[in-house]
Amino acid sequence: LWSLFIVILIFWCAYAIAMISMLDEPATRQSLLWRIFSNGAFEIFGDARDELRNGEIEHCPSSFNSSDLSDFNIDCIYRAWTIPILLFGYALLSSVLLVNLVTSLFSDTFTEVKDSSMITYRYKEYQRLYLYERKSRIPAPLSLIYYIFIFFMSLLRGCGDLLSKYLMHNVVFNCR
Structure with a gap:
């Protein structure tokens, strides 16, 4: 998860620094860190400012004349196309x-959950299966007779104590 955030932050900072250098915004009271943060924040999700999308730059003419090419106009043309x-x-x-990183993150989580669920x-x-194997195969009214028979047979063999534990706690034992 942290690698996702680090990749996004690096990509975000690179874009914001490029935009700040090309926009040539007037000096404001905002710090450079705030301008870097705010210049790429909403563009990640496609919410771009209209003037950036249309290539409109402050202090540059909206239409360019090819006969009047000065350094100022060339700079504005470059920024109007590049931004x-x-x-x-x-x-x-x-x-x-974002989509690929989140998909891979969910894929890893799904794999972990799948392994533990298996x-x-x-x-x-x-x-x-254990409960099924321990269950008597004789129907309920006759099972009492079956358990009494097992109890007396085990008394004859000397395993009465073990059999009573078996009947009370369902413990597996070996009489021999």
């Missing part, structure tokens, strides 16, 4: 990454 592509790649990779199933099956 939506980076956002798309980040949203796609993070959603695929052990529990075998134990319960053994208990049922």
Whole structure:
């Protein structure tokens, strides 16, 4: 589980740092850590800001004229094309990454539960078979006669004490 969080955090920080460097946002009172945290948080789940999705950047013209290419315009053109592509790649990779990592996490958990459930199933099956083997094969009214007969036969062999333990506690014993 921790490896999942570490991979997501590394991916998130890489995207946030790239976005902060390309957006050229004005200086605010927010710390750099908060800007890194808030720049990738909701894009993981596909909730991107509209201006990022459309390539609109603050202090850049909304339409570009090919005859007026200055350093400022070239920088804005580069950022206007790069940011939506980076956002798309980040949203796609993070959603695929999240789904695959969570699927593998559930798969490991399922395997562990399956192994322990098989052990529990075998134990319960053994208990049922044991109780079935210990059960008398004679119907209920006649089983009293059967147990009295076994008791007297064991007294004749000298195992009366063991037989009484058997009848009271269902203990397996060997008379010999």
